[in-house]
Amino acid sequence: MTFQMPVEDGLLDFNPVAAVKSNGRVGPRRKAGQAAVNPYFPDEPQPLTPDEMRRYWELEAARFANSANRTPKRYRDYTKLAYALAARPSEAVAVRWDDVDFPAGTVTIAGTIVDCSLRVWQVRKVIDDYQLAEHEIVVRGDWHEFDDQAVVTVAFRQPFTKTRGSMRTIKVDVGCLAMLRGRKIAAAPGEELVFLSRVGKILRAN
Numbered sequence: 001m002t003f004q005m006p007v008e009d010g011l012l013d014f015n016p017v018a019a020v021k022s023n024g025r026v027g028p029r030r031k032a033g034q035a036a037v038n039p040y041f042p043d044e045p046q047p048l049t050p051d052e053m054r055r056y057w058e059l060e061a062a063r064f065a066n067s068a069n070r071t072p073k074r075y076r077d078y079t080k081l082a083y084a085l086a087a088r089p090s091e092a093v094a095v096r097w098d099d100v101d102f103p104a105g106t107v108t109i110a111g112t113i114v115d116c117s118l119r120v121w122q123v124r125k126v127i128d129d130y131q132l133a134e135h136e137i138v139v140r141g142d143w144h145e146f147d148d149q150a151v152v153t154v155a156f157r158q159p160f161t162k163t164r165g166s167m168r169t170i171k172v173d174v175g176c177l178a179m180l181r182g183r184k185i186a187a188a189p190g191e192e193l194v195f196l197s198r199v200g201k202i203l204r205a206n
Helices: 004-010 050-062 073-087 120-130 174-186
Strands: 106-109 110-120 137-139 151-158 169-173
Touching: 050 073, 073 106, 073 174, 110 120, 120 137, 120 151
Parallel strands: none
Antiparallel strands: 106 169, 110 151, 137 151
């Protein structure tokens, strides 16, 4: 899903790693020396090898080389962070600046983006229970006018991970840390999330 995002956003014509592997359906046979499928979880998505990631970033850089807008830069930064953290897409876009420890060179995965359908009364409860700020939830502007039992599509930042074991602190590489420093310098005062949409809200994970 991580590398399908630019395709669905119209920025790429194809997913350059689609043939590598997905959900246990392995693509072309690997050459000697390449990482093998995880024998414990063969049906799970398999992590890309460093060589595969380098190839992906080469293709990504070439595709976006002449782009004048900021969206490709955000995607490139996102893929760098997601790979460094080995994170779910919903975890990578939920990272806050408070989760980044620059002196230690670490990032803590402490939340996730939930994208679902809820009844209006449930939306109110989520906002109240999680004390969501305006930028931490995406929902249609007139949802307050609906009946409590009406169903609306909503995305919000959940202040904890999908499972207890998913919360973790990870030492990131120097390239990822440099990217984060650059984004922090460019961030507007008061911005809490590393990645925001063009209207200053959370990014939907899909």
